[in-house]
Amino acid sequence: MSxxxxxxxxxxxxxxxxxxxALSNALLDTFAAHGYGExxxxxxxxxxxxxxxxxxxxxxxxxxxxxxxxVLVLRSDMTIPIARLVATRFARVREPLRFCYLSHAYxxxxxxxxxxxxxxxxxxxxxxxxxxAGTVEVIEVLCAALDATDLPRARIGLGDAGLYRGLLxxxxxxxxxxxxVLAALELxxxxxxxxxxxxxxVSDASRRTLTALPQLRxxxxxxxxxxxxxxxxxxxxxxxxxxxxxxxxxRGLADRIIFDLGLVRDLGYYTGAIFEVYDPALGHVIxxxxxxDELLGRFGDxxxxxxxxxxxxxxxxxxxxxxxxxREHGGGAA
Amino acid sequence: MSEPLRLAVPRGALxxxxxxxxxxxxxxxxxxxxxxxxxxxxxxxxxxxxxxxxDVPTYVEAGAVDLGIxxxxxxxxxxxxxxxxxxxxxxxxxxMVVATRAGNRFADELERRLGAVRIxxxxxxxxxxxxxxxxxxxxxxxxKGSVELAPLAGxxxxxxxxxxxxxxLGENDLxxxxxxxxxxxxxxxxxxxxxxxxxxxxxxxxxxxAR
Numbered sequence: 238m239s240x241x242x243x244x245x246x247x248x249x250x251x252x253x254x255x256x257x258x259a260l261s262n263a264l265l266d267t268f269a270a271h272g273y274g275e276x277x278x279x280x281x282x283x284x285x286x287x288x289x290x291x292x293x294x295x296x297x298x299x300x301x302x303x304x305x306x307x308v309l310v311l312r313s314d315m316t317i318p319i320a321r322l323v324a325t326r327f328a329r330v331r332e333p334l335r336f337c338y339l340s341h342a343y344x345x346x347x348x349x350x351x352x353x354x355x356x357x358x359x360x361x362x363x364x365x366x367x368x369x370a371g372t373v374e375v376i377e378v379l380c381a382a383l384d385a386t387d388l389p390r391a392r393i394g395l396g397d398a399g400l401y402r403g404l405l406x407x408x409x410x411x412x413x414x415x416x417x418v419l420a421a422l423e424l425x426x427x428x429x430x431x432x433x434x435x436x437x438x439v440s441d442a443s444r445r446t447l448t449a450l451p452q453l454r455x456x457x458x459x460x461x462x463x464x465x466x467x468x469x470x471x472x473x474x475x476x477x478x479x480x481x482x483x484x485x486x487x488r489g490l491a492d493r494i495i496f497d498l499g500l501v502r503d504l505g506y507y508t509g510a511i512f513e514v515y516d517p518a519l520g521h522v523i524x525x526x527x528x529x530d531e532l533l534g535r536f537g538d539x540x541x542x543x544x545x546x547x548x549x550x551x552x553x554x555x556x557x558x559x560x561x562x563x564r565e566h567g568g569g570a571a
Numbered sequence: 572m573s574e575p576l577r578l579a580v581p582r583g584a585l586x587x588x589x590x591x592x593x594x595x596x597x598x599x600x601x602x603x604x605x606x607x608x609x610x611x612x613x614x615x616x617x618x619x620x621x622x623x624x625x626d627v628p629t630y631v632e633a634g635a636v637d638l639g640i641x642x643x644x645x646x647x648x649x650x651x652x653x654x655x656x657x658x659x660x661x662x663x664x665x666x667m668v669v670a671t672r673a674g675n676r677f678a679d680e681l682e683r684r685l686g687a688v689r690i691x692x693x694x695x696x697x698x699x700x701x702x703x704x705x706x707x708x709x710x711x712x713x714x715k716g717s718v719e720l721a722p723l724a725g726x727x728x729x730x731x732x733x734x735x736x737x738x739x740l741g742e743n744d745l746x747x748x749x750x751x752x753x754x755x756x757x758x759x760x761x762x763x764x765x766x767x768x769x770x771x772x773x774x775x776x777x778x779x780x781a782r
Contacts, residue, residue, distance in 0.1 A: 425654065425655040425656060427657055515767055517767050521763065
């Protein structure tokens with residue numbers, strides 16, 4: 238007899254579960270070693286509480302009614318629930334708070350390899366520590382987590398959520414036109430972006446900057462290249478990114494980082510540094526995060542914050558794929 | 572990072588121009604021109620994988636290939652796929668249009684009297700979006716074969732389809748009513764490859780740009 242389960246969910250049997258458990262434990266141990274305490278929050282939250290953090294409840298897709306007719310949602314990430322928890326339970330604690338989690342979250346994605354509607358995230362939130370020091374600490378823990386997962390080829394893409402918008406503002410682009418350009422950037426449509434920039438009515442130099450900048454990615458030298466390209470406008474727009482870059486270089490983490498001036502994330506609460514995590518064995522991102530300095534304020538308790546989440550199942554797929562490639566290439570990663 | 576870049580090349584209407592492009596940027600297209608039934612053509616710097624144009628976004632998004640070439644029509648239809656659109660390659664020019672039988676004004680009248688026009692198309696998402704965005708109701712009927720047949724046989728009042736010269740439309744007594752988009756071949760990249768293989772991809776893009 239075959240009894241179905243919803244698309245995008247799955248059962249996990251002992252062989253896979255053993256490996257997932259080992260991977261999860263390695264991540265939690267790393268977080269603990271850096272002083273992050275594990276928290277657990279409800280899988281279901283009130284919708285009207287989550288939408289305080291993000292008007293789309295961070296893309297939450299599954300809703301149900303409780304016995305009083307209140308709308309409940311299955312959380313789509315852990316950042317908003319932890320912001321809620323901090324504002325509620327730690328209102329009087331003003332020192333930095335360090336939390337980690339290993340939790341399922343839910344999104345209505347098209348299911349495919351490593352991308353399910355119910356997925357496991359492992360991550361941290363550092364609350365109450367400003368940029369750049371807080372950002373650099375989070376990146377340091379992320380690097381340690383990647384070391385613990387045995388993915389030496391994994392890299393962290395580092396950008397700034399406000400960079401391109403700041404640049405458009407600085408050039409005096411009207412909000413409507415800026416919105417269209419940012420929409421093309423979010424779709425990663427550089428052809429469309431170039432066409433829109435042509436019609437902005439800005440100087441030739443600004444046009445070249447706006448077209449070329451989102452394609453700049455690589456070592457820390459790309460930030461210097463961007464400043465050479467765009468001058469004072471870009472110097473101002475990249476100030477925060479350069480501060481973080483200096484911090485990660487001090488800690489010797491620069492080799493792991495791809496500075497990316499075109500990086501965008503689709504969640505509405507990011508304010509400064511944003512990250513994505515990549516491994517060559519997988520075509521999808523294996524994690525992401527960033528600063529969300531305004532999120533706690535939306536819960537009435539303003540304080541700076543930063544965090545990341547890794548997709549545990551995708552890390553596992555990447556591990557298996559890296560092992561397969563290493564075997565095919567006669568040992569040693571290609 | 573010595574593995575060659577994997578590039579998806581579309582078979583079909585864009586194939587010939589794409590092979591010329593490969594020659595221009597120093598990728599030997601001779602094996603692809605040999606009429607071989609092979610699907611995968613290993614090369615030193617670039618391995619070419621051939622497939623249907625509409626499969627290109629699927630392979631690119633999943634990272635099964637690093638780069639791909641396909642029409643803007645395909646990208647518009649599969650807008651939910653996360654790929655980086657890097658270049659307009661300029662060839663394969665055509666238009667996505669709404670067409671009805673020549674001289675036929677019934678479509679407007681039917682919309683008024685019956686509340687919706689029936690649209691036959693291979694591009695259901697582009698068609699739905701176009702009519703929604705212009706505040707009209709449409710019943711979109713997806714067909715796989717010759718779309719031109721649908722209004723002739725009475726399956727639909729109009730079609731949404733891609734046309735280059737307009738000849739097929741003309742031969743079937745259809746004429747263009749609205750232009751939805753101008754489409755050309757595009758170079759797209761996988762999100763992860765775009766970051767991790769930046770130098771190689773930028774170098775390839777530079778060679779295409781310098782043509």
